[in-house]
Amino acid sequence: MPTDPALGPAAVPSLARFGLGTAAVGRPGYITLGRDLDLPAERTVEALRRRTHALLDAAYAAGVRYFDTARSYGRAEEFVGEWLAARPQAASEVLVGSKWGYTYTADWQASGVPVHEVKEHSTAVFDRQITETRAALGARLGIYLVHSVTPDSPALTDPALHARLAELAAGGVRVGLSTSGPAQAETIRAALEVTAGGQPLFAAVQATWNVLEPSAGPALARAHEAGWLVVVKEGMANGRLADRNATGPDTAALRALAAGTGTSCDALALAAAAAQPWADVVLSGAATPEQLASNLTAAGVGLGPADLAALDALAEPAEAYWRTRAALPWA
Numbered sequence: 001m002p003t004d005p006a007l008g009p010a011a012v013p014s015l016a017r018f019g020l021g022t023a024a025v026g027r028p029g030y031i032t033l034g035r036d037l038d039l040p041a042e043r044t045v046e047a048l049r050r051r052t053h054a055l056l057d058a059a060y061a062a063g064v065r066y067f068d069t070a071r072s073y074g075r076a077e078e079f080v081g082e083w084l085a086a087r088p089q090a091a092s093e094v095l096v097g098s099k100w101g102y103t104y105t106a107d108w109q110a111s112g113v114p115v116h117e118v119k120e121h122s123t124a125v126f127d128r129q130i131t132e133t134r135a136a137l138g139a140r141l142g143i144y145l146v147h148s149v150t151p152d153s154p155a156l157t158d159p160a161l162h163a164r165l166a167e168l169a170a171g172g173v174r175v176g177l178s179t180s181g182p183a184q185a186e187t188i189r190a191a192l193e194v195t196a197g198g199q200p201l202f203a204a205v206q207a208t209w210n211v212l213e214p215s216a217g218p219a220l221a222r223a224h225e226a227g228w229l230v231v232v233k234e235g236m237a238n239g240r241l242a243d244r245n246a247t248g249p250d251t252a253a254l255r256a257l258a259a260g261t262g263t264s265c266d267a268l269a270l271a272a273a274a275a276q277p278w279a280d281v282v283l284s285g286a287a288t289p290e291q292l293a294s295n296l297t298a299a300g301v302g303l304g305p306a307d308l309a310a311l312d313a314l315a316e317p318a319e320a321y322w323r324t325r326a327a328l329p330w331a
């Protein structure tokens with residue numbers, strides 16, 4: 001529903017444009033903002049396994065067909081793998097992406113550990129983690145991303161690693177990268193130039209894009225034009241754009257548009273990502289089925305150019321956005 005009829009009907013995204021990420025539910029600790037409110041009081045392995053399976057069931061029933069996980073999300077790959085194994089029909093219809101390059105080190109603690117995950121983009125870590133990922137997901141692995149690439153990562157320059165990734169791609173897995181930090185655009189442009197055996201190596205990217213941090217947009221448009229699968233993560237800025245958190249002057253334009261369109265702030269934030277012509281899939285990072293249901297109402301929200309222009313006012317300098325994100329506590 002466009003708010004400016006003069007601009008004609010806005011495209012309404014279909015549910016197939018949305019995916020479900022498992023970062024919030026595969027382990028007890030993460031950086032989203034309301035974990036004490038939204039997770040079971042006892043964050044046991046069994047409780048989070050049940051929560052992950054309930055979210056996957058609800059997402060699949062709603063029409064979501066893209067699921068995202070990673071080696072470093074605690075036991076998320078295992079939970080997703082079990083869910084797929086028990087539902088062959090669903091498994092045949094969905095696309096599953098995972099990531100390697102971070103090792104989970106929190107030993108099922110939510111907080112109080114010095115380091116929750118350790119990043120290393122080496123061939124040794126790839127060799128270990130692809131074996132672990134295969135054990136959890138088997139042939140269901142459709143996409144494998146180098147996790148959180150920044151411009152200094154060997155993933156952009158190491159020929160031995162590129163040969164490993166090319167071998168995986170030759171076996172039918174789409175190989176790509178996720179990006180983080182204020183230099184996402186530079187990272188994506190560098191990755192577009194990487195070749196192995198004379199062919200472009202990467203064919204997928206998962207990047208942060210939200211109305212507070214849209215700086216990767218032009219580089220993601222180039223990736224989309226190059227035929228890459230472009231997946232948006234952190235579309236709600238780790239929960240900062242949910243109604244209960246989007247209360248300050250920095251998010252006034254989001255609240256105003258949500259009120260004007262009868263939409264929740266979380267759905268509007270995800271709809272803004274889905275309105276980007278280069279965005280193939282937009283992830284919900286929901287921690288509860290209720291959040292998921294609210295997030296997925298984004299599929300009914302078509303935003304026109306005037307709506308998107310109003311949201312431009314929310315953009316922060318990228319450096320400031322990533323400083324705020326880096327300060328979010330693990331809980």
Ligand SMILES: NC(=O)c1ccc[n+]([C@@H]2O[C@H](COP(=O)([O-])OP(=O)(O)OC[C@H]3O[C@@H](n4cnc5c(N)ncnc54)[C@H](OP(=O)(O)O)[C@@H]3O)[C@@H](O)[C@H]2O)c1
Nearest residue numbers: 021022023032033034035178233234236237238239242285
């Ligand atoms: N480097 C990478 O590759 C990378 C990094 C980050 C994420 N990801 C992927 O992207 C996915 C999404 O990212 P994300 O979870 O970090 O960020 P997000 O989508 O920006 O935020 C999700 C969080 O927002 C809160 N939320 C969502 N809907 C809500 C609602 N209706 N009301 C109140 N709160 C709501 C929940 O947190 P609370 O319940 O805690 O409030 C939820 O966990 C992840 O699951 C993961 O798969 C990848």
